[in-house]
Amino acid sequence: MIKIGIYGYGNLGKGVEIATKLSKDMELVGIFTRREPSNLKSQTGAKIYSCNYTENMIDKIDVMIMCGGSANDLPVQTAQMASFFNVVDSFDTHAKIPEHFENINKICLKNNKVGIISTGWDPGMFSLMRLYGQAILPTGKDYTFWGPGVSQGHSDAIRRIPGVVDARQYTIPVEDSLNLVRTGKNPDLSVREKHTRECYVVINSDANPKEIEEKIKNMPNYFSDYDTNVYFITQEELDKNHKKLPHGGTVFRTGCTGLDRTNNHVIEYKLKLDSNPEFTAGVLVACARAAYRLSTDRNYGCKTIFDIPPAYLHERSNEDLRATIL
Amino acid sequence: MIKIGIYGYGNLGKGVEIATKLSKDMELVGIFTRREPSNLKSQTGAKIYSCNYTENMIDKIDVMIMCGGSANDLPVQTAQMASFFNVVDSFDTHAKIPEHFENINKICLKNNKVGIISTGWDPGMFSLMRLYGQAILPTGKDYTFWGPGVSQGHSDAIRRIPGVVDARQYTIPVEDSLNLVRTGKNPDLSVREKHTRECYVVINSDANPKEIEEKIKNMPNYFSDYDTNVYFITQEELDKNHKKLPHGGTVFRTGCTGLDRTNNHVIEYKLKLDSNPEFTAGVLVACARAAYRLSTDRNYGCKTIFDIPPAYLHERSNEDLRATIL
Structure with a gap:
């Protein structure tokens, strides 16, 4: 049995807790938190410790x-x-991955540990699909579409506007553009042609909706390069209809082959996820298995x-x- | 530069010849054939040798x-x-992969070589998608649909019927079933519900079409478990409209997560290929790069x-x- 610890107990940690239970070769030893453990109760009965206890x-x-x-955390x-x-x-700040990699690599090599960073679906499975697609069809083009799904970053940006009480932003891929890519015609698409943004916003009773809508758009x-729709709703409506965290998206590689490049190929990888953190948790847990096996091989260092x-x-x-499955 | 040889110069070998040219880190040294090399001309000017010349x-x-x-060949x-x-x-006879693997593994280990077998898209990329899907969503279901595309095996089976001159068989996935899988409802689907078969058949002028249609169906x-349509056409029509080798298909993994398994996830990997052999060639060439690197690592033996x-x-x-792409 691979002995697993979870560090951090938000949506992702909770997803990992359940994903670990679904893996027959794993045992969840404990959950570590910065909060006071006695105030928390795990979903599955797993023990919760203070993060200061990890060294024990x-x-x-x-x-x-x-x-x-x-x-800030990772x-x-x-x-x-x-x-x-x-x-x-x-770790999903794409621009800072090389720096994070170097740092973790140094620490892992010094301590004979394996560190797998930046895994999940993007970065993660989507990155893999870009890699495989480029390797198979070197003469071609990449497309990544996100959504339909909730963007936490965009929702936060709306919430920072004075007068806004709560908000939820959905990123929606433009269906016509998806279909154009599927034809294999390798279109050039602007930012606006790829995604639209739908915002559900709760505001104070004395706030000016017209003004807030303009500020968002x-x-x-975040929004100025996109076609953006703003809908004002009540907190009750938001809590009732917009509290889930669905997400997903599509990665394409299109390319041509043949002596005169007349044969087109389209590779499409699509995710439709009811819960972004729970799917990400599934990838993290599979990678934890790989980390354990790599460490058994003494193949130490940082990996992706x-x-x-x-x-x-x-x-x-x-x-x-x-x-069975090859 | 990685020095590449091609053994066998049919549709697949021709695809590999061009794919090698598209790879900047590769050099095509020669093509080896069982036929008389002086009767053949390569597409790109690459040298063609007798297969007896490989040892030199x-x-x-x-x-x-x-x-x-x-x-018979591989x-x-x-x-x-x-x-x-x-x-x-x-090598794509799924049932015989373990035997082929053991055989190639023994030879590779004895000679310090790397052998990557059974690569392409199925087995190959589709197998990979089954693996990744199961690893991420262990509580779930796999679906593989093939087509729309030409099945060489089914076309050959029709051609063996007396009175048939030529034939081309298309495997078509049932659109309603694809859409049902996409809902995440994990349906059980029979063979007939997954694919239909479309046959374009050229027969002798004295053959009985009614009888041949019954024999096919x-x-x-090959056909008795499927809804099959048979169309009789002329050799000219077949040569004009059915000489290409398109193929593709879709692999799904659907699964659920969460404490009470109420969140559904759908992973869909879809290939739409104008040329089955040329896309397969792209995968083979990428794997040739990996074989070279594995041998540089002295990581010998048979691999998939x-x-x-x-x-x-x-x-x-x-x-x-x-x-750049993580």
Whole structure:
């Protein structure tokens, strides 16, 4: 049995807790939190410890799954834990991945640990699909569409506007553009042609909706380059209809082959997820299995999904996989 | 530069010839054939040799890409060549993969070679998607649909009927079933509910079309479990409209997560290929790159796509991939 620890007990940590239970080769040893453990109750009866207690668990945990946020938690926490445990995280600030990689790699190599970083679905499975697509069809084009789904970052940006009480933002891929890519015609698509943004917003009774709508639609980086729709709703409606965290998206590789490049090919990988954190948790747990196996191989250091032989992610033996699903 | 040889010069070998040219890190050294080389001309000006000449090329080729058929050629040819070269093949008789693997593994280990077998899209990319899907969503269901596309095996079966001159069979996935799977409802689907078969058949002028149609529709294994449509056409029509080899298909993994398993997830991987052999060639060439790198690591023996760290397939460095597509 692979002994698992969970560091951080928000939506992602809760997803990992359940995903661990679904894996027959894993045992959840404990959940570690910065909050006061006695105030928390786990979903499955798993023990909750203070994050200060991790050093007492060095021999009891094979892989620590890091479930903090990318902005502030993971750069610090994954680095701290990689001295003591094999670690897996979902660090998703794409621009800072090389820096995070170098840092974790140094710590892992010094302590004979494996650290798998930046896994989940993007970065993660979507990255893998870009890699496989480019490798198979070197003469071609990549497309990544996100959604339909909730963007936490965009929802937060709306909530920072004075007068806004709560908000939920959905990223919607433009169906006509998806279909155009599917034809294999390799279109050039602008930011606006790829996604629209739908905002459900709760405001104070004395706030000016017209003004808030303009502020949202003109917000640089987040909204100004997109067709954006704003809907004002009550807090009750938001709580009732918009509290789930669905997400997903589609990665395409289109390319042509043949002596005169007249044969077109379209590779499409699509995710439709009722729960973004629970699906991400599934990827993290599969990677925890790989981290354990890599450490058994003494193949230490920082890794990403690009480095992992796929069979390392699966519970069953390679021989069994060859006989049944190859 | 990775020095490539091609063994077998049919549709697949021709696809590999062009795919090699599209890879900047590869050089095509020669094509080897059982036919008389002086009767053949390559598409790109590459040299064509007799297959008896391979032993003279031992130091000149890093990876031999095997392009024979699975039924009779590859079990013998891949085994022969694995004594002298790193090899890659697309052996696709699923039931015999474990036997082929054991055989090639023994030869590779004895000769310090790498052999990557059974790669392409099924087995190959579809197998990978089944593996990743099961690893991420262990509580779930797999679906593989093939087509729309030409099935060579089914076309051959029709051609063996007396009175038939030529035939082309298309495998068509049932659209309603695809859409049902996409809902995440995990339906149980019979063979008939998943695919239909469309047959374009040229017959002798004195043959009885009614009789031939019945023979096709009642052929066990190939057609009797399916809804099959038969269309009689002229040789000219067949040559004009049905000489291409399109194919593709869709692999799904559907599964649920959450404490009470109420969140559904759908992973869909879809291929739409104008040319089955040319796309397969793209996968073989990427695997040839991996075979070369594995042999540089002295990681000898037989491998499948399940064993290959994804980054080994891509031309660019792992560092570069992390910075750009992770």
